[in-house]
Amino acid sequence: MLEIKDLRASVAGQDILKGLNLSVKAGEVHAIMGPNGSGKSTLTNVLSGRDGYEITGGQALFDGRDVSELDPEQRAHAGMFLAFQYPVEIPGVSNLEFLKASLEATRKAQGKEPWDAVTLLKKARETCKQVDLDPQFLKRGVNEGFSGGEKKRNEIMQMLLLEPRLALLDETDSGLDIDALQVVARGVNSLRSPDRAIVLVTHYQRLLDYIVPDHVHVLAGGRILKSGGKELALELEQKGYGWLTDQEDVPA
Amino acid sequence: MTDAVTSTAQRAAARPAPVAEPLAHKLAAQALSLAEQAAAQSDALSAWRQAALAQLAALPFPSKKTEQWKYTSLMALDAGHLTAQAPDQAPSQTLPEPLAPWRLVLINGRYHAELSQLPPQGVTLTRLDGSAEAPLEAPLSVAEDGLRTPFAWLNSAALQDGLLLTVADGVALDAPIEVLLLGSAEAASHCHTRLRLQLGAGSRATLIERYIGQGPVLTNAVTELVTGDNSDLVHYRLQAEAADTLHIGSLILVPGRDSRATSFQLMQGNALRRNDVRVLMAHSGASASLNGIFVGRGNTHTDNQICIEHRVPHAVSDQLFKGMAGDKARLVFNGRIHIFAGAKGTNAELSNKNLLLSPGAEVDTKPELEIYNDDVKCSHGTTCGQLDAQALFYLRSRGIAEPEAKRMLAFGFVNELLAALPDAAVAEWARPWLESALTEAAQA
Ligand SMILES: Nc1ncnc2c1ncn2[C@@H]1O[C@H](COP(=O)(O)OP(=O)(O)O)[C@@H](O)[C@H]1O
Ligand SMILES: [Mg+2]
Numbered sequence: 001m002l003e004i005k006d007l008r009a010s011v012a013g014q015d016i017l018k019g020l021n022l023s024v025k026a027g028e029v030h031a032i033m034g035p036n037g038s039g040k041s042t043l044t045n046v047l048s049g050r051d052g053y054e055i056t057g058g059q060a061l062f063d064g065r066d067v068s069e070l071d072p073e074q075r076a077h078a079g080m081f082l083a084f085q086y087p088v089e090i091p092g093v094s095n096l097e098f099l100k101a102s103l104e105a106t107r108k109a110q111g112k113e114p115w116d117a118v119t120l121l122k123k124a125r126e127t128c129k130q131v132d133l134d135p136q137f138l139k140r141g142v143n144e145g146f147s148g149g150e151k152k153r154n155e156i157m158q159m160l161l162l163e164p165r166l167a168l169l170d171e172t173d174s175g176l177d178i179d180a181l182q183v184v185a186r187g188v189n190s191l192r193s194p195d196r197a198i199v200l201v202t203h204y205q206r207l208l209d210y211i212v213p214d215h216v217h218v219l220a221g222g223r224i225l226k227s228g229g230k231e232l233a234l235e236l237e238q239k240g241y242g243w244l245t246d247q248e249d250v251p252a
Numbered sequence: 253m254t255d256a257v258t259s260t261a262q263r264a265a266a267r268p269a270p271v272a273e274p275l276a277h278k279l280a281a282q283a284l285s286l287a288e289q290a291a292a293q294s295d296a297l298s299a300w301r302q303a304a305l306a307q308l309a310a311l312p313f314p315s316k317k318t319e320q321w322k323y324t325s326l327m328a329l330d331a332g333h334l335t336a337q338a339p340d341q342a343p344s345q346t347l348p349e350p351l352a353p354w355r356l357v358l359i360n361g362r363y364h365a366e367l368s369q370l371p372p373q374g375v376t377l378t379r380l381d382g383s384a385e386a387p388l389e390a391p392l393s394v395a396e397d398g399l400r401t402p403f404a405w406l407n408s409a410a411l412q413d414g415l416l417l418t419v420a421d422g423v424a425l426d427a428p429i430e431v432l433l434l435g436s437a438e439a440a441s442h443c444h445t446r447l448r449l450q451l452g453a454g455s456r457a458t459l460i461e462r463y464i465g466q467g468p469v470l471t472n473a474v475t476e477l478v479t480g481d482n483s484d485l486v487h488y489r490l491q492a493e494a495a496d497t498l499h500i501g502s503l504i505l506v507p508g509r510d511s512r513a514t515s516f517q518l519m520q521g522n523a524l525r526r527n528d529v530r531v532l533m534a535h536s537g538a539s540a541s542l543n544g545i546f547v548g549r550g551n552t553h554t555d556n557q558i559c560i561e562h563r564v565p566h567a568v569s570d571q572l573f574k575g576m577a578g579d580k581a582r583l584v585f586n587g588r589i590h591i592f593a594g595a596k597g598t599n600a601e602l603s604n605k606n607l608l609l610s611p612g613a614e615v616d617t618k619p620e621l622e623i624y625n626d627d628v629k630c631s632h633g634t635t636c637g638q639l640d641a642q643a644l645f646y647l648r649s650r651g652i653a654e655p656e657a658k659r660m661l662a663f664g665f666v667n668e669l670l671a672a673l674p675d676a677a678v679a680e681w682a683r684p685w686l687e688s689a690l691t692e693a694a695q696a
Contacts (some may be wrong), residue, residue: 092664
């Protein structure tokens with residue numbers, strides 16, 4: 001589903017991704033871990049097409065298509081979803097109005113049946129409940145004045161409504177208490193299916209107790225340094241990243 | 253006739269430094285000539301016209317050197333707008349659906365009774381034309397006079413028709429009165445529109461001024477709102493004319509003691525748009541809230557000059573204006589708050605926020621405070637920015653195409669004003685209006 005080959009990318013003229021390889025197949029859950037500043041968010045931003053994140057080499061294929069040929073909205077239509085590390089506040093645009101525009105455009109592009117206003121509202125309310133968010137939040141400005149945890153749950157709500165085939169979750173677990181973490185995990189797990197894939201960027205092994213990954217990767221210095229099964233996450237929890245990054249620091 | 257021409261030339265010659273400003277000089281002469289021809293008529297409005305002519309002749313005509321006209325060139329009037337009157341005609345188009353049960357229609361400044369639905373009992377309509385039996389006394393105070401621009405004086409001096417609406421004491425209208433002002437002409441010309449609303453003590457009314465039209469017609473508008481003690485006024489000024497029209501307008505508001513006045517001005521830029529808004533806080537306990545959305549399209553020009561004078565203690569004013577400029581549009585905003593020495597306990601707020609929707613657009617915004625009293629609260633802020641790139645990406649990453657995402661953000665920018673519109677009919681009108689204003693603003 002997602003094939004990343006020798007991907008190089010720069011931000012503000014600075015090389016951040018330096019030859020990254022990753023292969024994600026339908027049905028799989030991948031966890032990407034790594035120290036701060038190692039390029040995890042850069043990877044998710046490059047994949048979803050954020051301005052200013054420039055691919056300087058290699059490629060990322062989504063369903064065999066080079067993502068760089070697609071606008072951010074086209075990537076969403078193709079089934080990609082990014083849960084932002086820092087969801088953006090948009091005062092004056094209500095959450096419901098936003099969901100309506102998003103679902104209308106995406107479902108149309110995907111050839112799915114459109115939802116009328118009543119169906120949309122019903123689904124949105126149900127999904128709010130599913131992620132433990134008061135449906136009153138639908139009336140508020142997008143993420144406006146939401147707490148950190150509410151913003152993250154709002155991301156998961158959107159994900160559940162959009163039913164992406166590839167979900168990229170950038171530190172959706174950060175700053176969540178254990179209850180909220182379980183809510184998020186339940187939401188993500190409910191999306192798991194043989195034709196979908198999930199990439200979790202996380203700092204903590206804790207999330208992986210609830211969403212059990214098939215593969216764990218360590219990203220440092222703009223490259224995948226090590227890949228393994230879920231036990232790698234436990235090992236990282238015990239040893240930190242030092243033992244991997246130290247090796248990397250050895251001059252070639 | 254010969255006489256009038258001579259005196260025009262003499263008056264114009266007496267102006268300072270006319271040689272350096274040939275255009276201003278020419279326009280001033282045209283305006284005076286217009287006013288003098290009108291003042292020569294002998295009818296019920298003679299006294300108004302004569303007094304206004306004297307004021308017009310004494311005031312310097314706007315030029316590039318006039319500070320308040322720094323950003324607005326009158327070059328657009330060079331095509332002879334001031335020399336030809338827009339035709340007195342039946343509507344050239346089907347009139348839009350009314351926004352209120354009572355609607356009065358003016359076409360190129362002329363009242364059309366056959367197209368109008370008169371307001372109910374408790375509201376008196378007086379036509380400000382020459383036909384009245386007794387001479388019409390100017391119901392204006394000297395304090396208001398000081399708020400008038402040369403164009404407003406020209407409006408009085410050349411007045412042929414207009415409407416005076418008087419709401420009797422204690423009358424509370426349960427629906428708005430709409431005044432539809434259609435300005436339309438095929439060739440460069442002008443019309444003067446005149447509207448005055450007087451609210452009695454303890455009364456309540458909503459006035460919707462709606463300007464529509466097309467063609468190279470200059471509408472020189474004056475609207476005066478004078479409200480009584482403890483009255484409530486909601487006022488809308490909807491300016492949805494085509495881009496090729498020109499508009500120079502004055503809005504004068506004098507709220508009564510312990511009264512509340514709220515005004516919303518929604519406007520699109522056109523070939524020339526200049527709005528001078530003057531609010532006189534001359535009665536304690538009065539509150540005035542001025543709100544506006546302006547959207548610039550194409551090559552249009554929109555200049556809003558707001559001035560609030562707090563002359564007495566304990567009055568409250570607030571201003572919230574939001575501008576959006578697309579393509580090569582120009583927006584000017586000058587918000588002046590003048591708090592006089594005796595006006596203790598004044599509370600005055602001013603906010604003007606602007607969004608540049610295109611790299612070729614331009615905004616000039618400035619708060620101007622003159623405060624001669626320590627015991628006041630006064631806050632002001634003006635900003636100018638672009639669409640938030642992060643918000644735009646967020647929307648796009650959710651499948652919303654870029655033009656739609658931009659439209660949503662622009663709506664979001666002014667949403668607090670849309671949401672505050674107190675009348676459902678206007679709120680319903682405003683959304684599609686903004687929709688099409690933004691579509692036009694997005695065109696290059
Ligand atoms: N928009 C940006 N402008 C400048 N530098 C950036 C930007 N985004 C990321 N970076 C830099 O790229 C590096 C990787 O950042 P990021 O991908 O956010 O790391 P991680 O998510 O792994 O913590 C950091 O050094 C960061 O400062
Ligand atoms: Mg990050």
